[in-house]
Amino acid sequence: MAEESPLWRKAFDGVERRIGEPLGNATSSADFQVLSLKVGRVKSAVLAPVEAVVGFGLHLVGIPSHSEVRDLRKDLTDVQRDLLALRREQVETEDAELEGSAGAALPQGKSTSPENPEA
Numbered sequence: 001m002a003e004e005s006p007l008w009r010k011a012f013d014g015v016e017r018r019i020g021e022p023l024g025n026a027t028s029s030a031d032f033q034v035l036s037l038k039v040g041r042v043k044s045a046v047l048a049p050v051e052a053v054v055g056f057g058l059h060l061v062g063i064p065s066h067s068e069v070r071d072l073r074k075d076l077t078d079v080q081r082d083l084l085a086l087r088r089e090q091v092e093t094e095d096a097e098l099e100g101s102a103g104a105a106l107p108q109g110k111s112t113s114p115e116n117p118e119a
Helices: 009-026 030-060 066-107
Strands: none
Touching: 030 066
């Protein structure tokens, strides 16, 4: 016997059935896309000067602004990425040196295999 869905799931499915299709049609229309683009532009036009004034005020009292923190995070991420690449390169170089020195340390015809330890 299959278990019945919980009450919250039934409520969610009922609401989704009622508003899902109309909402999908509205958000996929060309008018909605144009409106969304215009709202984004207006938001940017309004927020840019506000962020500049707030950033200047924060700078005056010695507190970093959001854009400064964002730039520092990006720089830190770049440094971490470079450091990881350098570590990988160092490990590869050390591995290559170990393989090269291990091969050179053995006399010709000698093996380090566990099957033939005396050879």
